[in-house]
Amino acid sequence: MINAIIFDFGNIFIDLEKAAVEKAFRDLGLTEWHADLDELNKRFEVGKATELEFIKGFQKHLPNASIEDIREAWNAVLGDFPLKRLEFLQSLKGKYRMFLLTNTDMIHIDRFEHKEGMSITRDFYNCFEKVYYSYEMGIRKPNVEVFKFILHKHELSPKRTLFIDDRKENTDAAASLGIQVWNLQVGEEEVTDLFAKKIISL
Incomplete structure (x- = not known):
């Protein structure tokens, strides 16, 4: 029987608007997504690039864009954080050991916390035994070492742990x-379907 759940964040609890971020950068003049930007993103997500280094990497391709322009465009990916998902998560508290594990960066987390406000974000974080951000861990999914670390750190049994x-x-x-x-299918499934889809039993 499952006694622990590890949740992703993006497209599980908060909607991601990839078309919006692409449009935001096009509006700033980015004609194509360069390979160095992918590498820069990965470095930023594991804390190997500072926020300023990350933004300056974009400014190489967008010399007329300000730091705030790039920060705003980057955050355009963050969509809605439906309250029903938080309420569902809160209904699980005390029934399962719960963890958050997400590939993310400080710009996105800062925006999420400011946009949703202290009360909502506190309620969200309080649902978890521990929150793991890739930029703090120095490692990102799908590296199996991420999962090995959490299993070992919290003495979790793999067969009794669910990852979403x-x-x-x-x-x-x-x-x-x-x-x-x-492997939740975005647009077809919701994290709130966890029991209805018999991923785990009540």
Whole structure:
């Protein structure tokens, strides 16, 4: 029986608007997404690039964009944080050991906390035994070492742990360690379907 759940954040609790961020950068003059920006993003997500280094990397391609322009465009990806998902999460508190594990950066987390406000974000974080951000851990999914660390740190049994993520490469990595997984299909499934879809039983 499942006694622990590890949740992703983006597209599980907060909606991600990839078209919006692409449009925001096009509006700033970015004609294509360069390979160095992908590498820069990965470095930023594991804390190996500072916020200023990250923004200056974009300014190489967008010399007329200000720091705030780039920060705003980058945050355009952050969509709604539906209250029903928070309420569902709160209904699980005390029934399961719960953890948040997300590939993210300080710009996105800062915006999320400011946009939703102290009360909502506190209620959200209080649902988890521990929150893990890739930029603080220095490692990102789908590296299996992320999952090994959490299993060992919290003495979790893989077969009694469920990992929920919208990206298959991440759930595949977790499954390779014997962790139970749900590769949630965005637009077709909701985290609130957890019991209705019999991912785990009540």
